[in-house]
Amino acid sequence: MAEQVTITRLGAKADGIAESASGPVFVPKVLTGETVTIERDGSHARLVSVDAPSPERETPFCPYFDECGGCATQHMKHGFYQTWKRDILAHTLRQARIEAPIEPLIDAHGEGRRRVTLHVRFPERAMHVGYMAPRSHRIVEIAFCPIAEPGLKERAPVVARAIGEHLSAARKPLDVQITNTQTGLDVDVRGHGPLKDKERLSLIDLAASLDLSRLSVHGDVIVERRPPAIVMGRASVVPPAGSFLQATRLGEETLASLVTEACAKTKRLADLFAGWGPFSLRLAEKSEVHAVEFDQGSMTALDKAFRATPGLRRIATEARDLFRRPLLTPELNAFGAVVLDPPRAGAEAQAKQLAVSKVPLVVSVSCDAATFARDAAILMQGGYRLERVIPVDQFKHSPHLEVVGILRRGVAKKPSRRS
Incomplete structure (x- = not known):
């Protein structure tokens, strides 16, 4: 049965939320303040019509948007969308009781998904x-x-x-x-x-x-x-079939640029959850790199690309399950910086080892704001300060967000974490 509701707020997955006597109702592809007609299916609903649209609404450019589950935000005006997406990260950090400066959202969609x-x-x-x-x-x-x-x-x-x-x-x-x-x-x-x-x-x-x-x-x-x-920096890589790849070329280049900038003065570093080298191959233009990844095929592809590219500093590769066998403190202390780019589950075990290490710089790259906040909190409790938080939007038109965090230890100021 159709009913009319008013959207009071947006959730982290871009669904609108309307309050009802039986609890919240989640409605896709709507905006805060809109009056809409819906058909319920438990706590979720199908959008029938937008009866009083928000001034922040715009016409989606894709003819499949109303039916397709691939995109969630094409109905949002660009400025509204950017603010909403950055606010997701800010809210997640607040929930973790972390105060840190969040920089403007970087649009890294480029030509689109590759x-x-x-x-x-x-x-x-x-x-x-x-x-x-x-x-x-x-x-x-x-x-x-x-x-x-x-x-x-x-x-x-x-x-x-x-x-x-x-x-x-x-x-x-x-x-x-x-x-x-x-x-x-x-x-x-x-x-x-x-x-x-x-x-x-x-x-x-x-x-x-x-x-x-x-x-x-x-x-x-x-x-x-x-x-x-x-192509990754100076190198050309042939990845293992079906292996992970950043969604857009510009997204990968943006993330790599932020990582290499942060590590520019480091002579020897570890690239953990390295994949087949989007960071390692660029970092090796200035630094010696120890790359660690669970998949041996990825390590083989990275090693082959390294050996075929003149002018790079040494990249050592190690196939290792960092969830079960994180690098331990004595191993970590050999590096001037550690780069973390784990899957969505984050790097909790590795963060706990880093928290008791002497590594002066950690650059954390994450595709999940919640696990980024959890791991950053562990590092901050160990004496690191979250110096920069940079949201990178390569998953445009979706709720997904990449986050780059730069954490340093050995600074006079105490970690900015509320009790």
Whole structure:
């Protein structure tokens, strides 16, 4: 049944919140102060209409916005959006009882996402290719994605559909990850499981017809027609199939610039959760680097890129699970700085070791404000001061935010943390 409500505030995921007798109701794609008509589904609701719009509302540029779950904020005017996103970080730090200067939000969207993941599903006898609808497994079919880089915008759905057709006999739900590299598209397919010989041969032919650089299934390379290269500073890296990559080129460059600027005077440092080198390869232009990452394939790719790039200082690589085996105090004390770039779960175990170390500088890069605050609080309790907090917006049109924190120890001023 439809009902009319007023949105009182926005949540951290960009949902509007309306108060009701039964508790808060979460409504997507609305703004504070708006009167809207909704249809409830428990504590969540579907937006039927905006009856009294906010002056901060604007028309979304994507024709799929109302249905697609990929973007959440295209209806916000730019200034309102930037303030809201920065305020999420400020609120999270306040909840952790951390006072620190938060710098202006850096727009790092650039030309758009260089990697997208499209879903291929086979309900009944049809094939659907696109993104998921909000809070649903229903596929919103798309012909193009306007927030992707030009080389992906229209090609990604074509590639995903062609792969779905070639693997349709199994009728398994597929996730097709497509990355735009310097040498063409790098595609990794998840969900199918082991391939039969006939399917492998079919995909090899398909990769040629689509002119893909590389095609893999669950990280198993089916064919590599050209090494899918990613430029990082002076170096060129061929990443392991399906491995992590920052969402936008400008986002990666911005984060790396902030990290290298902070570490500019450091002779020897550790890059923890290093991936396959977005920071290490740039840091090595001036400093000796010890790079640590759980995945051996990433360490091999980084080492190969380092050895192929003249003029870099030494990069030592170590495959190690930093969640279970963080670097211990004696190991950490050998470095003049430590860079942390963990996954969304953060680096709690490593932060606890750093808190009792003598490392003078920690640069923390995080894709989750809550785990950033938790880890920063641990470091501050150990005597570090949170000197700078820089929000970086490479996930534009979504609630996700990158955060760079610069923490120093050995300063006269006590850590700025409220009791």
